[in-house]
Amino acid sequence: MISRDDKVSGLMVFFLISASQIGVGYLGFQSIINKYAGHDAWISIIIAGIGISIIIWTMYQMLKNDEQGDIIAIHQLTYGKWIGNFLTLIFTIYLLLMATVVLRTYIEIVQVWMFPHLKVWAMLLLLLPLIYYTISDQFRIVVGVCFLGIVYPFFLNLTLFFPLNYADITYILPIMDHTITEIMQSSSLAVLNFMGISALLVFYPFIQESHKSQKYAHYGNFYTTGLYLAVCLIAYVFYNQSELEEVIWATLGLWKIIEMPFMERFEFFGIATLFFTILSNVVLFMWASARVIHRTFGVAHKKAAVVLLIILFIACVIFSGREGVNILNDTAGKIGLVLLFIYIPVLFVINFIRRKVRKDVS
Amino acid sequence: MNKKTSQKRVQRDFDKLLHELKKKDGFLYYNLNHDNGTIHLGYLKTAVDPEKLEKYILPRMQEYMYKDLTELKDHIPFTKTELLDNPGQNEIHEKLVKGFVFIYMENVSPSYLLIPLPLDEKRQVTIPEVEFSVVGPKEAFVEDIDTNLNLIRKRLAIPELSVKKLKVGTITKTEVAVVSIDGIADEENVNTAVQRIKDVEIDQVIDSSFIQQTIADNKNSPFPQLLDTERSDRIAAVLAEGKVAIFVDGSPHVLLGPTTLIEFFSAFEDYFLNWMTASAFRMIRLIAVFFSILVTPLYVAILTHHFEIVPQTLLVTLVHSRTQVPFPPVMEAIILEFTIELLREAGARLPTKIGQTIGIVGGIVIGTAAVEAGLTSNVLLIVIALAALGSFTTPVYKMSNTIRLIRFPLLIISHVYGLIGLTVAIAYIMVHLLRLTSLGRPFFAPIFPFRPQDFKDALIRLPFSKQNKRPFQVRPSKVKRPVANENDK
Numbered sequence: 124m125i126s127r128d129d130k131v132s133g134l135m136v137f138f139l140i141s142a143s144q145i146g147v148g149y150l151g152f153q154s155i156i157n158k159y160a161g162h163d164a165w166i167s168i169i170i171a172g173i174g175i176s177i178i179i180w181t182m183y184q185m186l187k188n189d190e191q192g193d194i195i196a197i198h199q200l201t202y203g204k205w206i207g208n209f210l211t212l213i214f215t216i217y218l219l220l221m222a223t224v225v226l227r228t229y230i231e232i233v234q235v236w237m238f239p240h241l242k243v244w245a246m247l248l249l250l251l252p253l254i255y256y257t258i259s260d261q262f263r264i265v266v267g268v269c270f271l272g273i274v275y276p277f278f279l280n281l282t283l284f285f286p287l288n289y290a291d292i293t294y295i296l297p298i299m300d301h302t303i304t305e306i307m308q309s310s311s312l313a314v315l316n317f318m319g320i321s322a323l324l325v326f327y328p329f330i331q332e333s334h335k336s337q338k339y340a341h342y343g344n345f346y347t348t349g350l351y352l353a354v355c356l357i358a359y360v361f362y363n364q365s366e367l368e369e370v371i372w373a374t375l376g377l378w379k380i381i382e383m384p385f386m387e388r389f390e391f392f393g394i395a396t397l398f399f400t401i402l403s404n405v406v407l408f409m410w411a412s413a414r415v416i417h418r419t420f421g422v423a424h425k426k427a428a429v430v431l432l433i434i435l436f437i438a439c440v441i442f443s444g445r446e447g448v449n450i451l452n453d454t455a456g457k458i459g460l461v462l463l464f465i466y467i468p469v470l471f472v473i474n475f476i477r478r479k480v481r482k483d484v485s
Numbered sequence: 486m487n488k489k490t491s492q493k494r495v496q497r498d499f500d501k502l503l504h505e506l507k508k509k510d511g512f513l514y515y516n517l518n519h520d521n522g523t524i525h526l527g528y529l530k531t532a533v534d535p536e537k538l539e540k541y542i543l544p545r546m547q548e549y550m551y552k553d554l555t556e557l558k559d560h561i562p563f564t565k566t567e568l569l570d571n572p573g574q575n576e577i578h579e580k581l582v583k584g585f586v587f588i589y590m591e592n593v594s595p596s597y598l599l600i601p602l603p604l605d606e607k608r609q610v611t612i613p614e615v616e617f618s619v620v621g622p623k624e625a626f627v628e629d630i631d632t633n634l635n636l637i638r639k640r641l642a643i644p645e646l647s648v649k650k651l652k653v654g655t656i657t658k659t660e661v662a663v664v665s666i667d668g669i670a671d672e673e674n675v676n677t678a679v680q681r682i683k684d685v686e687i688d689q690v691i692d693s694s695f696i697q698q699t700i701a702d703n704k705n706s707p708f709p710q711l712l713d714t715e716r717s718d719r720i721a722a723v724l725a726e727g728k729v730a731i732f733v734d735g736s737p738h739v740l741l742g743p744t745t746l747i748e749f750f751s752a753f754e755d756y757f758l759n760w761m762t763a764s765a766f767r768m769i770r771l772i773a774v775f776f777s778i779l780v781t782p783l784y785v786a787i788l789t790h791h792f793e794i795v796p797q798t799l800l801v802t803l804v805h806s807r808t809q810v811p812f813p814p815v816m817e818a819i820i821l822e823f824t825i826e827l828l829r830e831a832g833a834r835l836p837t838k839i840g841q842t843i844g845i846v847g848g849i850v851i852g853t854a855a856v857e858a859g860l861t862s863n864v865l866l867i868v869i870a871l872a873a874l875g876s877f878t879t880p881v882y883k884m885s886n887t888i889r890l891i892r893f894p895l896l897i898i899s900h901v902y903g904l905i906g907l908t909v910a911i912a913y914i915m916v917h918l919l920r921l922t923s924l925g926r927p928f929f930a931p932i933f934p935f936r937p938q939d940f941k942d943a944l945i946r947l948p949f950s951k952q953n954k955r956p957f958q959v960r961p962s963k964v965k966r967p968v969a970n971e972n973d974k
Contacts, residue, residue: 195619233905237791249902257916267919267933268912321933388793393910402912 130329132268133336139326140179140343142269142403143268143319145350147228150397151372152316153358154353160309163301164398165355167309170347174310175317178463181471182320183337186327188478195418198439200481202476211419214321215412217458219431222408222453223438226250228466230403230439233446236394237373243440251432253402258410259425262329265410274401276396280350281388283357286377290360315456316351318463320344325411357457387440409435495571496594499589502574503527505582508844521552532584534604542586543599562685569597607632613715613748615869615882618754621825622718624836630660631736633717637664637730640721649675651682659690659736669727674743677924678729693736694965702922707890709883710923712748713738717888721755727961729924743959747943755946764945770878771944777875777888780868781818782899782907790903793901802864809859815900817861820942821869822892826849829873930958 157164186192189200194214198207230246257264323340330336331432370376374393383390410433416427442451488569503525504595511530511919516523517877524546528538531898541562549555556564577587578595579621584603590596604907613625626633645667652658662683665675690696693713701710720730729742750770755763777880787794788803795803810817828847832840852870856863872892874934879885891914921928931939940957941947956962 131934237903237905246905249906253916254907256913256920260920263927263934264916264919266927268916270933270935273913382796384796385799386794388791389798391791391904392795395904398905398908399912399915447657 125212129261129263129333131263132331133333135255135270136339137335137343138270138273138324139266139407140323140340141346142272142400143322143407144317144344145273146316146319146404147232147397147401148316149351149354149400150232150312150374150394153189153368153373154367154370155315155360156309156313156355156470157359157364157367158169158309159300159305161305162296162359162376163299163306164309164313165295165352165359166299167202167306167313168240168348168351168355169309170306171313171317172344172351174314175320175348176344176466179320179323179337179340179344180325181467183334183340185471186324186476187334192328192333193326193413193418197324197470197471198239199269201470208419211415212322214462215419217323217462218325218408218412218415218453218456219434219438220458221321222405222412222435224443224451225401225404225408226435226446227424227439227442227451229398230406231445232303232372232375232394243443244436247439249434251436254406254435255428255432257402258413258428259404262326262410265406268380268406269403272399275399277392279396280353282372282378282381282393285355285381286357286361287379289380290357291363292360294363295359303349304429311460313351313458314460314463315452317344317347318455318459319407321462322407322411322458325414326407345426372443486699490595492592494595495969497523498597500607502577504642505574506577512581517546519590520872521593521710525765526586527581527583527589528586529581530824532582533586533602534606536957537602538586538587542602545761546588554588554595554598555883557588557590558598562602563602565601567597567599568595569599570595570599574812581708601941606928610636616714616716616719616753616880616883618752618757621754621757623714626719626737626739628735628737630662630732631739633739634662635733636717637721637724640717641666641724643828645669646724647675649679651679653682653685653696654690656928657690661690661696662732663966664724664730664732666724666727669725669955669961669963670729671727671962674729674924674926674959678731678742681924682731690733692734693731693738693740693791696733697740702925702928703778703920706917706921707887708746708918708921708928709741709749709881709887710744710921710928711742712744712881713883714742714753715739716753719862724758727955727963733836738742738765740893741924743924744928744945745923745958746928747771747931749881749884750879751942758944762950770880773875773878776887777872778892778895780872780875781822781865782895782910784865785814786899786907788901803862806862806864810862815896817865818869818896820895821849821861821865822896824855825869825873826889846849895923908969925944926960931956941970 153164156167160167187198189196195207195211195357198211198214200429201207202210226247227243230241230243233243233246234243244378257268260450320340327333356372358367361377362370366372375390378390378393379388383389386392409428412431413424413428416422416431417424442448500523503514505536506527507514507661509529512527514525514527516525518524526542526546537809546557549557549560551560554568558568580599581587583601585599585601588596605721607629608627610624610627612623621712623637624634638646643666647665649663649666651663653661661681663675663678678700682696685696685699687695687699696712697709698704703710711731720739720741724730728741728743731742732744733740735781751767752770756768757768781877788807792800792803809813814822824847828844828851831847832843835843848870852866856866857862871891872937876888879888895907895910898910902909918929919933927934930936935955938954939958941954942952942956951965955966958962
């Protein structure tokens, strides 16, 4: 059983959800989601946000009705022990993939913008002990990192006012110039930046009075949606669509024009500060996957963490260069889309029927 | 008949004891004839206050009328005198060392009278030197635990003040007192403190820092996890908040816990000033700490890897000041930091007056000469001097040491990995602080676990009318607290 000391208050769900969502995507999703909807892609962010809120509701409906209330228990109840554990294992791989995507993309950014000759393994040797140090103790340490990962980089949002000096509102006019299908297609791309919420399926039992925490989860999602919307709109009034096609990291480009008497090239500080958000992202996924392994196979949490970190290291080294990072992102996006919008609703329905049947039998 | 044989045994034992004691250095022994038999008196010269002995004991023994020791005891104006019949040799030895005088009377029962006359060598209560404040009370603790407890009892003259005394140290058997206020402090905190002190396995406790280190939650952390203070007013105030204080005999510093990181940066003077001034000063102190930790590593990181960050006009100044310097920024910074540490260490080891001179010589002469010789740039000299100054604003000495210490690893990592390395290093410190606890309570509160109600006395200090709840950090049994101006609300 999870001790009372290890649980965190319901308010923390807000930070956990936001921290699990906001990651490297923040730096450059603008030029990815406009593939179908063009300058109307900001609408697809709202749609994606609403979609995610529905998924959060679905997850809570499943979690609430279970005593232990996590993915392992739900899987075992729904599919029985063997198939359930097998699916849980796939879920772990997905969590691990998410961590790899975030970490590897961040290292890619560091390589491109700050240290072109930085070796991936050298950076990892610096980061992996830190991740281990965070996830090997109580869950509240992970929550603390997530909390600070949202609060501390908050000031970065203020810097987005600088580019507004050069904004041209006509870039996003006329509104709704694209078809609903195009906007929905863009939404499916935007979902990659919201995907982290699947960690909720693991950390749910660590929340005090967890069934009452649903509103905070939605607030967290709203915060993320609002933030993305703001960043996206600012980028779309700053760049025109043809420029956006050439920009890979649009937010970094926005930072580039900030000038202060004592500082230029703000993106260096932006990338460094964003590390706290990246860290919270990665530690949450790594903690969740170690926890799942621990729950499913009874391996000690610390040992599971070590093994998973080694896998993370190897995965990050294998996918090298811009192409590797792109492959990672695309794969994770597709898997995440399937997981969140197809698998979770299906699981919900099967789980619902299964519980009904069981209740009738007993 | 029976009585007589037992008297004989007592007499025999005494003769043996006397024979042993006479071999001891500094043992003084007198005897005196009395109507009922000889009276023997003995003590250790160095342990006993001779003035008291001559003034109160010796005259009364000769002049007063008494039949046996019970009557004599009534004439002697000391508490904690003991009447014993036939104590073992060991007990007598132990008592003598502690400053007792024994009086043995032949043929009576009880036959021993032990009078405590220890030589009290106490320092006077003086003004606080480490945590000096311009306004407010000026009483500092001294080495004697009873005096210290008395200082607190004077301020908190309430029956709820609970003092739990323990003995620590296999050799020193030092008296340690865990003090708290019943009904306000959380039982669990008190029990944690008592239990940890009981579990300490150490042969000597010379100072409260021995206890501080042995009962720390994480012994391998550069951060002190219990606050030590020499101010009696501070201890009284935190006891009223529901915290636990640990007094150690022989130490003028009293420990308090559970504490938080931010508490280390709040000077007690903050409570004597108007809340706005106090909050401003506290903010300045916190900024000074961040500045002190970050500014030199930032200098190294930026000048080594990312000089693009610096605007052109500023870059000209920086480059110009560095043209003569043959070292990379990190070496330059380490040399200067090391010099500052040398000056501080030399100043701390020398008597005050010479220490001041050293400071001036070091600061002005070495600094100017180093710049003129082209060993360092004058921009860095300013930066490092300010950083050192910033670290000295921390009111708790042990914390300011920690701050200076963690700068060095940051310097090196900034040299190797630039800004990213610095950020990762800060993340390490952050995670470490998140993991730390003080008496089992989170050390990084109220920031995390996020407790908005505790921010009234953290980064800023709100007026007393807003301090109507005791900090949640210590889980006080009574949360509500009477407010200064209830009508103001």
